[in-house]
Amino acid sequence: MEYARLNCLILLRKKNSPERRGYFSIPCLLQNWSGMRIPNLERRSFLLRLIYALCLCGATWTHLQVALVHGLSWDYGGAAPLTRIYWTSLLFIDPLTALLLLLSPGAGLILCVAVIVTDVVHNSWFALHHPIRTDLYLSQIVFLLFVAFTVRTAWRGAVSRSAALRAAD
Template sequence: MRIPDRERRSFYLRLVYALCLCGATWTHLQVALVHGLWWDYGGAAPLTRIYWTSLLFIDPLTALLLLSSPLAGLILCVTVIVTDVVHNSWFALHHPIRMDLYVSQIIFLLFVAFTVQTAWLGTARRSAALRAVD
């Protein structure tokens, strides 16, 4: 059975998203291994600490969902990168941040923003076809 181009493009985009989220997971894991799960990030506000630490678990979950439950994965992926950039933009107004990581998040957000419709449509079409078979 031949996979339609739209579904193939969707899969490749979701794979790229998942790989980027695995990279983010690696960053959060390094922080946790060096400082522990309860690190205060140099005096950051409690909600910031909770948010950043939670990404250690949310990012890989999102990567997994992108491949196993694509629609849920796409929704969570957009939510994660939007909230991450918004939060880190707010944080950067008050504290110094690593610009390389911040810029990479913005680039990922732009990539997702410009490609998520393609990823969504390829997934939605496949989901509709599977429901029609049932």
């Protein structure tokens, strides 16, 4: 336990030294700080779910800004009714998903995948008919790719954590 903390501090101290330039490990910061040993798969799953949740909080902020400026019943410049309902609902679905990712990982991961897939599909359809902000659209695609390439690890870690908790009971 103490060795892991010391090792992390040494890595941080050597961060700017020539032989370690550019090397920095986020998991090192979170490693064993609670005094509990967490298997690597569970730690990676948690970190991925935390990244997903932070991205969804950013999306929530975007939807909240729109709601604060225009209100919940804004027509998004004449968008179709289902588009308006979908985009407004994301103001509530995104933070719920972020919360579930941390409190109920299985449900959170399923909802996260559903949200980002439907969001990119819907916005791709919308972009065919209307101009959109390219920066926001590209960030959604990058997030979709990140989730697609990492969700398996997040799922396996969440499932193994769940199985370990059931076995402990």
